Amino acid sequence: xxxxxxxxxxxxxxxxxxxxxxxxxxxxxxxxxxxxxxxxxxxxxxxxxxxxxxxxxxxxxxxxxxxxxxxxxxxxxxxxxxxxxxxxxxxxxxxxxxxxxxxxxxxxxxxxxxxxxxxxxxxxxxxxxxxxxxxxxxxxxxxxxxxxxxxxxxxxxxxxxxxxxxxxxxxxxxxxxxxxxxxxxxxxxxxxxxxxxxxxxxxxx
Numbered sequence: 001x002x003x004x005x006x007x008x009x010x011x012x013x014x015x016x017x018x019x020x021x022x023x024x025x026x027x028x029x030x031x032x033x034x035x036x037x038x039x040x041x042x043x044x045x046x047x048x049x050x051x052x053x054x055x056x057x058x059x060x061x062x063x064x065x066x067x068x069x070x071x072x073x074x075x076x077x078x079x080x081x082x083x084x085x086x087x088x089x090x091x092x093x094x095x096x097x098x099x100x101x102x103x104x105x106x107x108x109x110x111x112x113x114x115x116x117x118x119x120x121x122x123x124x125x126x127x128x129x130x131x132x133x134x135x136x137x138x139x140x141x142x143x144x145x146x147x148x149x150x151x152x153x154x155x156x157x158x159x160x161x162x163x164x165x166x167x168x169x170x171x172x173x174x175x176x177x178x179x180x181x182x183x184x185x186x187x188x189x190x191x192x193x194x195x196x197x198x199x200x201x202x203x204x205x
Contacts, residue, residue: 024051037065069097138164
């Protein structure tokens with residue numbers, strides 16, 4: 001007797017995927033234990049994607065069991081991504097089922113990033129549906145060490161340090177030991193002076 005299919009934690013019993021000739025994902029369809037199309041926990045039954053000339057995934061769209069556009073669990077029906085010449089994703093825009101710009105669950109409608117020569121993300125700007133910078137979530141710039149670890153972050157408002165971090169800080173610096181464990185973090189106010197406290201973290205915690 002054959003084993004009966006069952007749903008996994010993501011909400012489906014099986015899936016079928018297809019790919020472009022160069023390997024980029026083209027479509028995924030999800031099915032219930034009886035082989036019928038079903039929505040997964042992420043909110044859709046079908047995922048379709050396109051890739052650019054460098055095989056970067058530049059769009060992704062979601063559909064229900066009847067092949068109608070549907071919002072994902074994160075609050076958008078599709079996104080469009082853009083890449084810099086080095087293949088870093090430097091811009092992403094989110095859309096509703098009608099193709100209009102929409103704020104996703106995280107609170108923004110698009111974002112723009114810049115990268116250093118090693119591919120580390122050194123700044124992020126979050127934008128609303130009209131393409132205007134937002135105060136929450138806050139844009140920021142970051143610095144990294146030679147190992148690619150973020151060692152400093154400053155939150156920005158109109159390009160200037162601002163107290164927009166999760167705890168009201170304007171930025172922080174993070175320290176690591178030689179093994180790469182995070183050992184401490186110091187928070188700063190908008191003048192980039194000491195703010196509130198330093199958070200010391202013991203190795204292994």
